[in-house]
Amino acid sequence: MEHSYRFADRMRRAPESFLGTLFAVSRDPEILSFAGGLPGSRFIDTEGIARAAEEVLEHEGQEALQYSTTDGYRPLREYIAERYRKRLGLPATPENIQIVNGSQQCLDLVAKIFVNPGDGIGMESPGYLGAIEAFSLYEPVFHGVPLGEEGPDPERFAAVIRDARPGLFYAIPNSQNPSGATYSTESRRMVAETIEESDTIFYEDDAFGELFFDHRPRPPVSALIPEQSVLSGSFSKTVAPGMRIGWIYGPEPVIGQFNVAKQAADLHSNHLCQMVLSRYLAGHDLDAHIRRVSDAYAGQCSVMCDEIDDLLPPGVSHTRPQGGMFLVARLPPEISASRVFEEGIREKVAVLPGTPFFVDGGGDDLIRLNFSSPTEEEIKEGMRRLARVFRRLGGS
Amino acid sequence: MEHSYRFADRMRRAPESFLGTLFAVSRDPEILSFAGGLPGSRFIDTEGIARAAEEVLEHEGQEALQYSTTDGYRPLREYIAERYRKRLGLPATPENIQIVNGSQQCLDLVAKIFVNPGDGIGMESPGYLGAIEAFSLYEPVFHGVPLGEEGPDPERFAAVIRDARPGLFYAIPNSQNPSGATYSTESRRMVAETIEESDTIFYEDDAFGELFFDHRPRPPVSALIPEQSVLSGSFSKTVAPGMRIGWIYGPEPVIGQFNVAKQAADLHSNHLCQMVLSRYLAGHDLDAHIRRVSDAYAGQCSVMCDEIDDLLPPGVSHTRPQGGMFLVARLPPEISASRVFEEGIREKVAVLPGTPFFVDGGGDDLIRLNFSSPTEEEIKEGMRRLARVFRRLGGS
Numbered sequence: 001m002e003h004s005y006r007f008a009d010r011m012r013r014a015p016e017s018f019l020g021t022l023f024a025v026s027r028d029p030e031i032l033s034f035a036g037g038l039p040g041s042r043f044i045d046t047e048g049i050a051r052a053a054e055e056v057l058e059h060e061g062q063e064a065l066q067y068s069t070t071d072g073y074r075p076l077r078e079y080i081a082e083r084y085r086k087r088l089g090l091p092a093t094p095e096n097i098q099i100v101n102g103s104q105q106c107l108d109l110v111a112k113i114f115v116n117p118g119d120g121i122g123m124e125s126p127g128y129l130g131a132i133e134a135f136s137l138y139e140p141v142f143h144g145v146p147l148g149e150e151g152p153d154p155e156r157f158a159a160v161i162r163d164a165r166p167g168l169f170y171a172i173p174n175s176q177n178p179s180g181a182t183y184s185t186e187s188r189r190m191v192a193e194t195i196e197e198s199d200t201i202f203y204e205d206d207a208f209g210e211l212f213f214d215h216r217p218r219p220p221v222s223a224l225i226p227e228q229s230v231l232s233g234s235f236s237k238t239v240a241p242g243m244r245i246g247w248i249y250g251p252e253p254v255i256g257q258f259n260v261a262k263q264a265a266d267l268h269s270n271h272l273c274q275m276v277l278s279r280y281l282a283g284h285d286l287d288a289h290i291r292r293v294s295d296a297y298a299g300q301c302s303v304m305c306d307e308i309d310d311l312l313p314p315g316v317s318h319t320r321p322q323g324g325m326f327l328v329a330r331l332p333p334e335i336s337a338s339r340v341f342e343e344g345i346r347e348k349v350a351v352l353p354g355t356p357f358f359v360d361g362g363g364d365d366l367i368r369l370n371f372s373s374p375t376e377e378e379i380k381e382g383m384r385r386l387a388r389v390f391r392r393l394g395g396s
Numbered sequence: 397m398e399h400s401y402r403f404a405d406r407m408r409r410a411p412e413s414f415l416g417t418l419f420a421v422s423r424d425p426e427i428l429s430f431a432g433g434l435p436g437s438r439f440i441d442t443e444g445i446a447r448a449a450e451e452v453l454e455h456e457g458q459e460a461l462q463y464s465t466t467d468g469y470r471p472l473r474e475y476i477a478e479r480y481r482k483r484l485g486l487p488a489t490p491e492n493i494q495i496v497n498g499s500q501q502c503l504d505l506v507a508k509i510f511v512n513p514g515d516g517i518g519m520e521s522p523g524y525l526g527a528i529e530a531f532s533l534y535e536p537v538f539h540g541v542p543l544g545e546e547g548p549d550p551e552r553f554a555a556v557i558r559d560a561r562p563g564l565f566y567a568i569p570n571s572q573n574p575s576g577a578t579y580s581t582e583s584r585r586m587v588a589e590t591i592e593e594s595d596t597i598f599y600e601d602d603a604f605g606e607l608f609f610d611h612r613p614r615p616p617v618s619a620l621i622p623e624q625s626v627l628s629g630s631f632s633k634t635v636a637p638g639m640r641i642g643w644i645y646g647p648e649p650v651i652g653q654f655n656v657a658k659q660a661a662d663l664h665s666n667h668l669c670q671m672v673l674s675r676y677l678a679g680h681d682l683d684a685h686i687r688r689v690s691d692a693y694a695g696q697c698s699v700m701c702d703e704i705d706d707l708l709p710p711g712v713s714h715t716r717p718q719g720g721m722f723l724v725a726r727l728p729p730e731i732s733a734s735r736v737f738e739e740g741i742r743e744k745v746a747v748l749p750g751t752p753f754f755v756d757g758g759g760d761d762l763i764r765l766n767f768s769s770p771t772e773e774e775i776k777e778g779m780r781r782l783a784r785v786f787r788r789l790g791g792s
Contacts, residue, residue, distance in 0.1 A: 046457030
C-alpha cells in the first residue's frame, strides 16, 4: 500500500517547473537550444580556474576544505565591495555583503526573512521564473506590473506599491530575464521615488549588469534608496555558474537577518570554490574578460535579431536588448507559444514559452530566446529550424 | 532616520545562535576549542583532492563549471547508492538520492516540504542545535523526548508520536550530536514500530554513522520503515566539509517534493565540487581512509574520557561514545555550564553549554565536548585548563 504523505501547504503553491525540462532539453545534443539560460561554455576560463584551484589546494588546502563562517570568505567579500565602490560608486563594505550559492539562493532567503503567507510581492510582468518558483513557496500574493522596454509601467507600479503595500518588489533593471529590457534613468528615478514613499523593500537582482554591450554600467536603483533595498549579484554569468557563487548586498539590519536565515539553510557556501574564485579574481583582469564575453554576446544578439527579422513571419516582433543573455519575441495572434515549443522540439530547436514568466496568467503570445549559449552559426541554424516551425504553424 | 523593517514573523522564532560564536572561537589560535564541530583538519586528504580537482578541470572543466541539474551529479549519486546497498543493505538507487549543500540543507528543505506553522516536530532532548535553528524558522511546536545512552525514552517517545502526531521526528541514531549516544538495536526496533503506527515521517540524520570506533555499521532505522523515513548523509565528516556536499535518501514521492524545494532554494549544489568529489572517491579507498580517521577519533575520545575522569571533579560524569565526534559531560549541581563557558574563555579553553540543544529549556547542567578536532596533546592541555576552571568555580 502506498504511503500517503502530509506535505506542507506551501508545496501546493509550487508552479509547474520548466527549469528541469529545460536543463534536460539543453543536454540533448541534437537540439539547438534557445530555451536555457546558460552562459556560453566557451567563455569559461577553465585553465585560469584550474590554476587558481591548484594554488589554493597546494597552499591553503586545509583551510579551503574545512568548515568556514556563514557570511563567506572575507577576501571575496572585499573584492565584491571594492568592485561595487569603483564600478558603481556604492558605499559597500564586506560587512554589507554575504556570499550565497548563486543568486538564486538570495531569492529564497530574502523571501524567508521578509514574507509572511498572504503578504504581497510585486514583480515585473513578465518576471523571472526562478523568482516566481522561489517566492511561491512562501505563499505570497503576487502583483504583476507590466514591463515595457524602458521599465515598469509607472502608473501600475505606483498603484501596486501604494495599494497592495507589498513587502517586496522584485526587479531586474538591467537586461531583464526574460525580456532583455533595461530601465531608463527616468524609470529608475520613478521607481526609487515611489518606493521611498512606501515601506516596501526593493529587491534589485543584478545578474546581468556587467554584460552591457556598450560596457557602460547603469546606476543601480539601490543607490537611490540604500535603506530600502537589497542588491544581489552573481559570478555565474561573468566567471562560471558551476561554482554557485553569488552574493547579496544590503543594509546591515537586513544582512543580519539574512545571515540567520543562511546559517539555518546550509551553514555556509562551499568554501573551496569561494577561495578558488577569490584567487582567480586576484590574478585576472575581470573587466577584460567581461569585455570579451559581452562583445561576443552583442554579436550573437545582433545575429539573432537579424535572423528573426529576416526569417520569421512579419507578425513576429522582438525586444532589442542592450545587454544580458535573453530577448523575447512576440508572436502573431494565430500562433501560440506552447505550440511553437512543441513543434520546435520535433524540429530540434528549443524555445521557452512565456507562460511561466507571468504570475497573473498570459504569456502564451511570447517566447524567450537565449543568445548567450549558442554560437552565431548555431543561432543561424536554429532560426532556420524555427522558421520551419512557423511555416508549419501557419504564421504569415 | 533609521528605517524600520517589517521582517517575517518566522524570524522572531530564530533561536539565539551559538554557531557563529563557535566558529569565531575556534579561530582564535590561543583558545583550545572543544566547542566546535570540526573534523580534524589533519585527516583531510588535500593532496588527493587536489589531484582530483586537477583531473576534473583538465578533462571536464567546461562541464564542471557550467550549470547542472537540481538532483545532483549522477555518478556521485550512483556512488552513494552503491555504498548504501553494500554497506547497509538499503535498496538505494540514484533516483532516491539528491545532492545538497551539506546535510544542514536537508534540515531546511525537509522542514520546508513537511512542516506547516504550528505543526509538531519531535526531537531528541538534547537535540542537534543546527536542526533546532533550521526547523525554528518553520514555526513548529517542538516536542522533546529525553535521550538516554541507548536511545529515546520509549514511553515518552510513544506518547509524543501518538498524542502530538508530529509531522516529523528528527533523530541522530548513530553517535548523536551532542550526546554521543547510539541507539541500541532494541531502541531502533521500538522507534520503527511506533512510527509505523503513526503518520509521522522519521528523519534520520546519519552524519556520523561511518565513524564508529569498531568500524561496524549499525542498521538504519529507515531500513525498517522505508516509506516513512528519510535518511541524510554527508561527506563533511568523512572527506571534507569545505566542499559542502551532503545528500538525502528517501521514497520517490518525498524526493520529488524535495527536488522542487531544492530547485527553488538554489537550483543545484556546486557542480565543480560534486565532480571533484566523485572523481576523488573513484580513485581512493574511502573505507581505508575512514578507518584511519575513526581509529584516530577513538584514541582522542579515549584520552578525553580518561582526562575527564582523572582531572575534573568526581561530580562530573560523561557519556562514552561508540563513535562520532562529541560527548557530553554532566556537571555537578553547583556549577552551571554557562559559567564554565565564560570562565573557560578566560582560561583559553572553549566548551559548549548544553542550553542551545534543548527545545524545552534546561541544559545548563551539560557541556558538549568535541574530540575530533584537537589532537591528543591538545585534549590533555585543554583538560588541564578546564580543571583550573572547575577549581575556580568550586567544583568538588
